[in-house]
Amino acid sequence: MKHKFRQNTANEGFSHSSVAGKIKRTRTFLSGLFICSFLFIFFISPKINAGSLFENQNVNNKNDSLKHYRSFKPGEEWYDTDGKIINAHGGGMLYYNKTYYWFGETRGRSASQGVSVYSSKDLYNWKNQGLALAHDADSSSDITTGSIIERPKVIYNKNTKQFVMWFHLELKGKGYSAARAGVAVSNKPTGPYKFLKSFRPNGNMSRDMTVYVDDKGMAYQIYSSRENYDMRIVELTPDYLSPTTKDSLISSDHREAPAIFQHDKKYFLVTSACTGWAPNAANLYVSKSLFGNWQDTGNPMLGKDANITFYAQSAYIFPVAGKKDAFIFMADKWNPKNLTDSRYIWLPVEFKNAKPYIEWKDEWDLNYFHKQ
Numbered sequence: 378m379k380h381k382f383r384q385n386t387a388n389e390g391f392s393h394s395s396v397a398g399k400i401k402r403t404r405t406f407l408s409g410l411f412i413c414s415f416l417f418i419f420f421i422s423p424k425i426n427a428g429s430l431f432e433n434q435n436v437n438n439k440n441d442s443l444k445h446y447r448s449f450k451p452g453e454e455w456y457d458t459d460g461k462i463i464n465a466h467g468g469g470m471l472y473y474n475k476t477y478y479w480f481g482e483t484r485g486r487s488a489s490q491g492v493s494v495y496s497s498k499d500l501y502n503w504k505n506q507g508l509a510l511a512h513d514a515d516s517s518s519d520i521t522t523g524s525i526i527e528r529p530k531v532i533y534n535k536n537t538k539q540f541v542m543w544f545h546l547e548l549k550g551k552g553y554s555a556a557r558a559g560v561a562v563s564n565k566p567t568g569p570y571k572f573l574k575s576f577r578p579n580g581n582m583s584r585d586m587t588v589y590v591d592d593k594g595m596a597y598q599i600y601s602s603r604e605n606y607d608m609r610i611v612e613l614t615p616d617y618l619s620p621t622t623k624d625s626l627i628s629s630d631h632r633e634a635p636a637i638f639q640h641d642k643k644y645f646l647v648t649s650a651c652t653g654w655a656p657n658a659a660n661l662y663v664s665k666s667l668f669g670n671w672q673d674t675g676n677p678m679l680g681k682d683a684n685i686t687f688y689a690q691s692a693y694i695f696p697v698a699g700k701k702d703a704f705i706f707m708a709d710k711w712n713p714k715n716l717t718d719s720r721y722i723w724l725p726v727e728f729k730n731a732k733p734y735i736e737w738k739d740e741w742d743l744n745y746f747h748k749q
């Protein structure tokens with residue numbers, strides 16, 4: 378009995394500890410289940426609802442390309458505020474109503490696809506405003522699909538309140554032989570621009586070009602002429618829509634890609650040599666008057682690869698609003714195998730003894746202008 382009792386006691390003792398163990402294991406299991414459900418409800422389930430885990434990673438990756446820029450990195454890929462690569466080559470800049478508008482050639486791998494326009498308040502982050510000027514499906518139009526639109530520039534006429542776009546136009550199927558200037562207008566900076574006409578100014582060939590408005594509100598077209606051997610300047614009519622006959626030679630040095638600015642009562646004109654998409658050495662002409670005499674002062678580029686303009690070609694030079702002596706040089710690092718992926722080289726124009734120079738920088742921001 379004793380034994381039995383002891384046995385029973387032992388059995389009873391065994392059965393107590395087994396119940397306690399079961400309760401403990403059940404508690405552990407329940408708390409584990411609770412933690413798992415918590416993790417599932419709050420972390421895993423939302424991802425499954427949003428699609429697969431893999432898809433959701435892609436969404437995150439896509440968001441990663443929506444960068445907010447605080448500096449310029451010349452030659453690197455530059456994305457707009459939708460996360461798409463900026464497609465605005467051979468461009469120009471318009472500053473209107475506290476906003477910058479960047480116009481440029483929209484390019485496919487090689488095709489001309491019209492003129493794009495992007496807007497920005499800070500010069501780093503650009504919103505795509507769509508096509509400012511589209512090719513025309515009508516085959517009788519000078520700008521029919523298949524024609525080539527290059528180096529678009531837009532100026533604002535305060536009297537007519539019109540935005541006037543000038544560009545280099547080559548007619549469809551004629552290579553670069555037409556050598557014309559084209560003009561289009563809009564009542565809004567972003568367009569759409571209405572094509573008006575194309576022509577050779579005063580009968581002169583007109584390829585790479587820019588337009589410029591002086592302090593008095595007179596406008597000028599500066600253009601490569603006579604198979605690019607001549608660089609010319611022509612004064613425009615007060616509405617900015619046509620050339621006048623005040624048209625004169627700047628130089629006969631076989632130059633193109635003109636980019637002009639004024640500083641300290643002098644005009645400065647950067648141009649490139651004529652080697653197609655391949656980079657070459659820039660030069661800088663200086664003159665006290667737009668109609669000459671223009672002096673060639675040599676290559677204004679400094680630093681690594683200055684002799685080939687850092688693998689780029691001049692497009693435009695513009696003053697930074699609200700900053701003194703602050704100008705930005707815009708150039709194109711052309712990629713002839715895929716023109717869409719041609720990169721932008723933006724660098725500050727600096728001055729030494731009142732003479733401008735442009736020096737390579739891997740990265741810079743607008744504060745740079747205060748440090749000069």
Ligand code: GAL
Pocket residue numbers: 467527528585633634651652653654690
């Ligand atoms: C360059 C010119 C570019 C483009 C290219 C075509 O000389 O600057 O704007 O016309 O030729 O090959």
